[in-house]
Amino acid sequence: xxxxxxxxxxxxxxxxxxxxxxxxxxxxxxxxxxxxxxxxxxxxxxxxxxxxxxxxxxxxxxxxxxxxxxxxxxxxxxxxxxxxxxxxxxxxxxxxxxxxxxxxxxxxxxxxxxxxxxxxxxxxxxxxxxxxxxxxxxxxxxxxxxxxxxxxxxxxxxxxxxxxxxxxxxxxxxxxxxxxxxxxxxxxxxxxxxxxxxxxxxxxxxxxxxxxxxxxxxx
Amino acid sequence: xxxxxxxxxxxxxxxxxxxxxxxxxxxxxxxxxxxxxxxxxxxxxxxxxxxxxxxxxxxxxxxxxxxxxxxxxxxxxxxxxxxxxxxxxxxxxxxxxxxxxxxxxxxxxxxxxxxxxxxxxxxxxxxxxxxxxxxxxxxxxxxxx
Numbered sequence: 001x002x003x004x005x006x007x008x009x010x011x012x013x014x015x016x017x018x019x020x021x022x023x024x025x026x027x028x029x030x031x032x033x034x035x036x037x038x039x040x041x042x043x044x045x046x047x048x049x050x051x052x053x054x055x056x057x058x059x060x061x062x063x064x065x066x067x068x069x070x071x072x073x074x075x076x077x078x079x080x081x082x083x084x085x086x087x088x089x090x091x092x093x094x095x096x097x098x099x100x101x102x103x104x105x106x107x108x109x110x111x112x113x114x115x116x117x118x119x120x121x122x123x124x125x126x127x128x129x130x131x132x133x134x135x136x137x138x139x140x141x142x143x144x145x146x147x148x149x150x151x152x153x154x155x156x157x158x159x160x161x162x163x164x165x166x167x168x169x170x171x172x173x174x175x176x177x178x179x180x181x182x183x184x185x186x187x188x189x190x191x192x193x194x195x196x197x198x199x200x201x202x203x204x205x206x207x208x209x210x211x212x213x214x215x216x217x218x219x
Numbered sequence: 220x221x222x223x224x225x226x227x228x229x230x231x232x233x234x235x236x237x238x239x240x241x242x243x244x245x246x247x248x249x250x251x252x253x254x255x256x257x258x259x260x261x262x263x264x265x266x267x268x269x270x271x272x273x274x275x276x277x278x279x280x281x282x283x284x285x286x287x288x289x290x291x292x293x294x295x296x297x298x299x300x301x302x303x304x305x306x307x308x309x310x311x312x313x314x315x316x317x318x319x320x321x322x323x324x325x326x327x328x329x330x331x332x333x334x335x336x337x338x339x340x341x342x343x344x345x346x347x348x349x350x351x352x353x354x355x356x357x358x359x360x361x362x363x364x
Binding site: 203 | 249250272275278279282304305308309310311334350361
């Protein structure tokens with residue numbers, strides 16, 4: 001039997017997607033899907049992230065891909081998850097603002113930009129929590145050893161990681177699983193293929209998050 | 220008999236230390252929130268009110284400037300968050316301010332606050348010397364501090 005999405009928004013008959021419901025990360029109905037956002041967890045294991053999704057009002061995304069490519073669906077495709085944050089102004093990022101919009105949006109506070117963007121629709125703005133699916137790739141934020149000097153305490157290293165940390169390179173198995181999953185979501189739910197973004201492109205995030213994730217058509 | 224009881228106990232203690240090391244170096248406990256209560260502020264100073272690192276050349280840091288009042292507000296309204304949460308859940312900004320803080324319980328530390336409501340605190344003196352904390356101030360984030 002072919003893989004499909006059931007009436008509750010879960011992949012069924014699909015050996016490559018493991019159903020692991022985490023209702024705490026679901027926050028209301030997701031009425032339309034206009035894009036997909038690719039993230040990295042900031043944690044080294046799937047188990048830690050799956051466990052954190054049991055906390056009240058947890059942030060999370062619909063799918064989690066472990067380093068070996070094991071893919072978990074943790075939220076229904078018909079439910080919103082909080083995975084995006086405040087949107088960047090798309091036309092500012094892509095240098096396509098009209099002079100009037102450029103004047104109006106330059107120098108605004110992050111919340112004000114987000115508010116203005118949410119009055120637009122995709123593709124004139126980036127996909128948001130209201131209309132996107134999120135995919136998390138397991139991956140820690142680590143410190144380049146060049147910053148570590150002999151005698152530094154763990155706390156000093158942690159402080160430097162907070163300043164200069166970069167996300168681990170996405171594994172080949174994760175990239176294969178990501179591509180497989182993206183194709184499935186795009187085909188089953190007719191999501192435009194050009195609306196897949198790494199998280200820092202749409203929202204203010206560590207620029208290295210998901211920067212090494214690969215998929216067909218990635219800009 | 221005493222040896223039989225003590226041996227596993229000593230193993231457990233050392234296993235505990237090994238786990239603590241492992242956790243810091245490899246992020247095994249990165250969703251845990253360090254135990255610390257932010258106390259009453261005795262003194263706060265600012266060493267850099269508005270700086271910018273090179274992580275996002277396009278970000279405009281001009282609207283971001285931290286005053287003693289704002290930094291006090293940050294520490295009065297922030298909560299301690301886990302490392303994974305700090306790296307993943309909140310706004311990331313290249314704009315930051317730095318300073319020092321003294322609490323009435325004697326703890327002293329160096330802080331960094333970034334545009335978007337996150338911050339860090341490294342305690343340099345006092346009972347909790349060397350503790351490192353990630354902080355998030357939702358009210359600061361909501362107000363675009």
